[in-house]
Ligand code: ADE
């Protein structure tokens with residue numbers, strides 16, 4: 275159940291993979307339209323496949339699913355569908371990932387991918403008043419040379435892309451493998467930087483993303499808890515963690531929601547945000563993620579409000595736009611919650 279407080283709360287989503295937003299019905303529809311053979315007869319069979327042992331077992335399905343994307347209109351429709359859904363959850367701003375290497379390897383021209391995703395993001399602003407940004411994600415299982423080639427190919431759109439990220443199988447693919455790619459992203463392209471780290475990999479991967487790649491945000495990052503000095507640094511520097519609670523449970527990073535550490539990380543003073551990652555695959559969009567941590571971990575409306583506010587302070591947007599969103603969320607501050615995000619102790 276989504277409470278009215280969560281439903282109405284203005285929020286930004288900062289960790290969502292467009293290819294992971296394809297609903298089972300859309301996968302089946304696009305496969306038929308494009309003559310792609312999937313090992314699933316219908317949407318129900320796709321839904322039944324959403325059972326994962328770990329990150330790899332999910333990624334196998336994620337990479338299979340994205341092969342249904344063939345034409346520019348497929349990329350446009352996928353992006354438009356996510357923004358139309360997100361606006362209904364009171365997401366005011368979304369920064370979304372695309373994995374260009376997966377499409378380039380299938381022979382899809384880069385312009386087909388980028389132009390259509392950007393067009394749908396622009397149209398979402400005109401249609402829904404919702405703002406968005408595009409992040410290109412490196413697939414860490416491939417060599418750095420492959421990532422560098424991808425960055426060169428997307429460079430013509432560098433002013434319309436907000437950042438460089440990194441996903442894929444984390445173990446044995448440490449952030450430092452991509453040090454040159456991140457230097458180019460920062461220095462040549464002027465992009466913001468983030469990387470998936472500390473999802474299955476340990477706190478050392480978070481440290482590597484922060485110090486070697488100089489990432490501004492950490493995607494997941496939940497395993498930072500293994501290193502108290504690192505936690506202190508993350509808190510003191512206000513480095514945002516884009517946490518995806520339902521994803522972490524589905525991929526067995528935690529055995530269940532009651533064991534998730536998001537509450538501890540929030541209470542330790544880290545700048546935590548709540549996100550959906552790959553919503554149909556993990557059983558819920560952003561509001562369901564907020565609801566799950568409230569129900570299972572007893573986080574208060576005040577906690578959720580603070581994390582939604584963090585999503586705006588962590589977004590890569592202009593000061594003007596940020597101030598507008600911060601004014602907006604101020605109107606939803608739970609009564610009694612003071613400026614420090616805590617309720618004054620009674621008596
Ligand atoms: N690609 C899509 N979702 C991902 C995740 N949760 N971790 C790593 N790579 C991904």
Ligand code: ZN
Nearest residue numbers: 289441470551
């Ligand atoms: Zn992710």
